[in-house]
Each structure stands twice: as C-alpha cells, then as structure tokens.
Amino acid sequence: MFETPTKRKAEHAEPILSEPSAMPDAPSWFQEQQRSAWTTFETLPAPVRKDQPWRFASVNLLDLSPYRKPHSLGQPERDQILDRSKPIESASMRLVFADNQLLEPVAVPIELQKRGVIIKPLDQAIREHPDLVRQHFMAQPAILGSAKYAALHRAMVSSGTLVFVPRGVALDRPIEIFHWLVQENSAVFPHLLLITDELAKVKVIEHFRSSDDDQPGFACGVNDLVAGPGAKVTYVCTQNWGNKVRALQMNATTVDHDAAALSLNVNLGGRYSRFESLSRLIGEGGRSDLLAIAIADRDQEFDARTLQDHASPHTNSDLLYKNALADRSRSIFGGLIRVEPHAHFTDAYQKVRNLLLSDEAEADSMPGLEILADNVKCSHGATSGQIDEDEMFYLLSRGIPPNVARRLLVTGFLDEVLRRLNDSAIVEHLRKLIEEKFAAEKARTRAAA
C-alpha cells in the first residue's frame, strides 16, 4: 500500500518550495514576517530520526517536492464542498476553506456581533486587527521539533480564522471550521487564532478533510489558542485527511490564571500525521486538559508530541491519549510534563494507552517528566496491550460476531476519552465519524476477500 505521490501535471501551479506566499493585501509588517520566515524555513535542516523530537518518526515521508500551491476552485467544486460541510446541529456558524480558499462569506450571527465577538478570515483580521494578530499570532515558539515547518507555515499562510471573544462573553454554541484538501498534491496551511478575553467562554470545532480519500496532499497547520484569565476554551479537532496525505499540525495553548483549556483531537486520516501540542500554564489556577484518540489502520502513522509546560504555581494539567492500532499502523507518543522552577503545587498527569489489534502494529511511547519544582504531584503512565480475551469471550458467548465484538471493545476503549468532553452533541458527532472509519475498514476487508 506504500505509495509515492503521483507526479504533478505540468500545468499545475508552482511548487510550494519556491517562495513565500503572496498575501497581496497584507500590511508590509506581515509580508516582512513572511519573508523572514521563509529564510528560516530554508535555513533549518530537515528533521532526521536521530533528533530526539523526531525519534521513531518516518521522516522520509516528509519530502515536500511533489506539493504545489493549489489553483483557485471553480464554482461547481465550491458548491459541492459547501454541501459536504455539514455542521453539527448545535453549531452557531461555520467557516469553510478548501485549498486555502474561503468558500463563502463569513456570516457572523447578529447576536454575536452585538456582543463584540470578532470572527474574521485571517487576511482580513491582519488588516483590521493588527494589534491582536501581532500579539498572539504564532507567539509561542515551535519547540517540539517542527520549527522548520512552523516557519514554512508562517511564510505560506494565506487563509485562516481569527476568533476573538471579549470579556465575559460566553458562547454556548460551537463555531465550526472546515478545511478541505481538494486538488491533487495541494498544500494547505490552515490557521486558527482563537483569543478569549477575561471570563469569556468558547467552543470551536475544526474539521480537516479531503474531498477525495485517495488524493495525495500536504497540510501544515498552526493553531494559537489563548485562554485569558478565567476563560474557558474548548477546542475539538477531527483530523480526517485522505489516506495519502502527509500532515503536520502545531497547536500552542496558553492558559492564564483560573482559565481552563480543553482540547480533543480525533485522529482518523492521513498517511503520516504529526500533531504537536504545547500547553503553557502561565497563571495560578490554570487548568489544561489534553485529550486525543487515534484510530489507525493500513500504513497510517500518527506521531504525537506534547509538552505540558507548567510555568506558574498552582496549575493543573491532565493528558489522556488513546490509540487503537490495526494492520501495519504505528503510533508514536513523545510527551513531556515540565514543571518549571518555582511552579510549586503543580498537579500534572499524563496517560497514554495503546491497543494493538494486529501483529504488525507498533506503538512507540516516550512519556517524560522534567520536574524542577517542589510540592508537585506528577505521574505518567504508558501501557500497550491488546483486547482482553475474557471480554471478547463474554461478548462472543452472547452471540455477537467476532468483528462486531472487536469493534465494540475498541469503541469502548476510546469512549473514555470522548466522554471527558462533556458535550453530548459533539460527542455524538465524533462517535459517528469513528463508526464511519470502522465501516470503511470493513468495506475494504470485504473487497479484499
């Protein structure tokens, strides 16, 4: 099943490795940033497996030469994508991007506008809210290995979303953002700049999808999630790129005092997908929950690197990652809890569980702790195992066919993570996505037989 991205047709646009993207209307300070980021990207060496942050990773899958800046899409394609971008019932609004293009005008509900909520495409936000962008846009350095690709993102980013929730405003209904890969070998650079002021509350769901599951492509996204004092930020991401896509996603969350950030990543798609998550707790009473599940089959490789950085005393973080691995798939987890000097009275937890469903699946776990403070409670755990035979026997003895029983057990294994979200509408949606993945797997097995 190993594939090399098909050669590009000559008429397709220029390769991404030629120059920074031109954001024609961007102010000069931003263009200057893009140019210098491009230099950084070109200067930094490509990762090799010997680099600790890339240990175990299939770095050879990150050859970027086949990928191109996508063409602009025609109306029929746009309509089709819009039609497929079905928001969940509770969503207040949606933004749909395909191949870096915004497909419909952003319609912010009037009640949100009234309360001072800003939701704008990134290019417009750069012009109209330069202070917000300057302060928060990629303010956290990419320290989990992908500095080179963060620079590439900065140089190439042309579309994305700014969400700003002012002081005391609580949005109960989630905002939904879709990013699609459409054309063959497109390179996309999704960005989300989510800023909450004091005591604000917001939920954002992001979907990464391919219009054609077998189309190769490249995605390199960055999210800045800023939880202001006392704010509550929930971020959910469903990563369902096509099975030949190579993807990098770098998320940085800063949690101010008494704020709470929760992120949940549901990783289903892509050939190689790397997810870097930095969570910085910078104020007392801050709390960060980092949740993720991955369902991997075929040759899929999910590479997760995380850092729970406790920079302030009396902070709390809790990470729970679960991976179910079938066929020849792999999961890599490299996580670190870092308790900085003086960040006393920290509670930090980290748990990774791998469920190996085939003899060729592989799980690499590197849970880490660096504790430089006193009076901390920290623990981490990593387990790798398989489906419990007794549980399987129990289900089989009740007449449930083996494949259904297996699916039930895997679903149950992952459900613990989903339930932590505490939002039944979103969780229902996620469960459906997971079922779809299982159904596709089943269809493939059938076709093969």
Add this chain to the structure above:
Amino acid sequence: MKTETSAVDIDRSIGDFSYQVDYKNDAGVGLNEGVVNYISDVKEDPDWVREFRLKALKTFFEKPMPTHWASKDLEAIDFNKIRYYLSAGTQPKRSWEDVPEDVKRTFERLGIPEQERKFLAGVEAQFDSEAVYSNIKKAVGEQGVIFVGSCEGLKTHPEIFRKWFGKVIPTGDNKFSALNSAVFSGGSFIYVPPGVKVKHPLQAYFRINAENFGQFERTLIIVDEGAELTYMEGCTAPKFNTATLHSAVVELVALKGAKIQYITVQNWSANVFNLVTKRGLAHEDAEIKWIDCNIGSRLTMKYPGVIMKGRKARGEVISIALANDGQHQDTGAKMVHAADGTTSNIISKSISIGSGRATYRGLVQVPKHLKNCKNNTECDALLINSTSRTDTYPAITVRGTGNAVQHEASVSQVSAEQIFYMQQRGLTEAQAMSLSVNGFVNDLVRQFPMEYSVELKRLIELEMEGSVG
C-alpha cells in the same frame, strides 16, 4: 600485567601491599595510538587484543559526544587531560593520615569503626578483602569456577573469553564503550561451569581499590547452563582519587537456565564522571538481574540492560539513585525482548536533594511476532528541596498483539504531615526526613545483601544530613 596478576592471585601481607609496584608504567596524559600501544606493550597483550584496542580507538574518535540527548556536562570532560594508564607505582602513598579531615569526619558520622574506616579509605582494604576473596576463590575454584582479572582471563582462557568478549556490548555501542575497549585494564573475568551454583557472592570492590589507576575496567561474566552466580562490586567508600573519568564496560552472558545477579553500590567522590555501559545477554530460561545503587559521582550515566535472546528469559533492573547537591544521576534500564515469553521488570527509585538532579532513562523494546512478552516499569521520584530536579524519559516500542507493557512513574515529596507526625514524637526534622526517605527506598534496599543494605541506609542518612532547613 604484573600488578594486576598479583592483585588477583597472591595472598599478600600488609607489608608488601602498598609499594611493591614498579614505577615505570605511565602512559602519560592524553590519548593517541601511542598510548594504546603502550598499554598493550605493558600488558603483553596478544595481537588480537592490540588490534581490538586500536580499532576501538578509531571508533572512539569517530563517535560524537551524545550531547544531543545527554547532559551538556559531558563537554566538561577533557580527554586530553586524562591519564589513561598509570600503574600503581606512581600513585601517592596512602595512609590513614593522608585521608582528609572532612572525610574522616564522614566516617565517624557513618559510625564505621576505625579498622573499617581504613579499609574504606583504600588503605588496608586490599589486604582484608584479598583474604576474603582468596577464601571464596579457593572454595569455588574446586567447582571449576574461573575468577581472574580480565587481562589474565584473555590470556589464560582465550577459548571462552574470545567467544563472548565484545559480543554483548560491541565496541561501537557508544563513545564510552569504544573508549573502554581501547584502553581497558582491570576488571574481572568469571566463568561458572554448567550446573554450578556459587553459594557465596563473588565480590570485587577491593579490586577497584587496588587499581586506582584503572579507571577503565572491563568485566566479562559467563555463567554456563543451569549455573548461578551473584557478583557484587562497589566502592561503598568515598574515593579520593583525582581522576575524573570512570568508564567501565560490563558484559554478562547467562546461558540456558542460568541465573546472574549483579550488584553495584556506586559511591564515587563528587568529581568523578561515571559513564558505564552494562549489559547482559540472557539465553533460554535464563535470568539476569541488575541491582544498582548510585549515590556518588558528579555525573553518572548508566543504563544496565538485558537482551532476552532465548525463550522465557527474564531481565530485571532494580535501581536506587540519590542525587545530592551538584550531582546528576542519569540512570535507567534497557530491556530488549528478542524471544517469546520473555519478561522484564524495572523498578527505579530516585531521590533528589538540594540542587541534585535524578534522571530515569529507559528503553523497552518488544519487536513484532513475539508472544507473551511482558514488561513492567515503575519509576518513583522523591524531591526533597525546591531546587531539586527529577526527569523521566522512557522510550517504549511495542509491536504486535500478545504482549503487555506498562510504564508508570510518579513524582512526590515527603509530606509535611509525615514530618509533623514524627516531630511530634520527638524526632528532629532531619531525623524525620531521613526516616521518611529510607522508608521510600526501603523495599528496594532490602533486595541488597545485608552488609550493603545496612551501609546503604547509613549512607542515605548521611546524605540527608543538612538537607533540611
């Protein structure tokens, strides 16, 4: 080599212990082919050993320092300022009077009688241990056990020695194993014939003392089918040597059904870089257990490993590390499962005091198509002061179904309630702290042989002194 052979074979009297060595053997400062050739000449190495050394030297020069993951403190080692070979004759005379005052006080606080203090200071130690050792040697010698210095072993028992030497830890395993392979001197060679269960532990701390100059000892232990051996090495004493680098290589081979227990109590003085490579190869049904305690040194990097090559082989690492002010104990374990039904267990406890830093680094590998492999890893860290630091960096690779691996780590501190409770009952804060810390490691300390565990507890108490308030 003369001094070494004598250290092993001759039951010396006090008088001829200290200064019976000739003064000619000094390879000078720095490292080059000449030094390696010099060592080979002095030791009258067979040609294959000389070639082995020279090849290793090349590997050493080619290998980079592992600073991309390891402590930057390694850069403080200046390979050009180290004496790689120095025969005992050039060492200063040693007597109890030469031992510095603070060290004498240390012994007093330890409650060690003068006789023993002298022993620990490395003055009369060799004689005393030599006698003990010789007795053991006589008893086990009748059972066919070979226990000699490694340089003697390679000459007198090449048929066994060559078969395994450098096979468990290849020269190029890391920069320091290459260095050791180039300049090794001293260490033990042990062969236990099939079915022989050595009752008494074989001990080696006297030998390290006897070979103060030999910072690069090399140990090879082969335990044949169904045989059993316990080996203890250590410098339970603070060492006063001026050398800054200790880099040993220890290879263990447990053939079918054999059992090896290797116990180390490391208490180098705080100016020593202790960079040691230790690994065992366990064949079918064999068991290798490393019991490792690190209290001394400036920087220790040591990750005892077991390669479980045969079915149902078993590997275990029990590790205690105590990092006091200015120390970095970078320890851990390596478990490579290479056959069905292999099981491994790692239990590591570390204590960081003052500005001390304790690091656990682990590697667990279960390759695919193996069945019923199990690994259990537990790492607990205790932080005493607000400036103390602890890190945990495990790497676990599991392929396939039918195997179970679990890793758990926790970091905690001595609870204020516990201390308060003990102070209520009349203990001083320091005593309470020390009791608490001893409680933390107690279940592991008990795995050490009696004389070690008693001393270990005392050492921990000693290290704890002055760490409170």
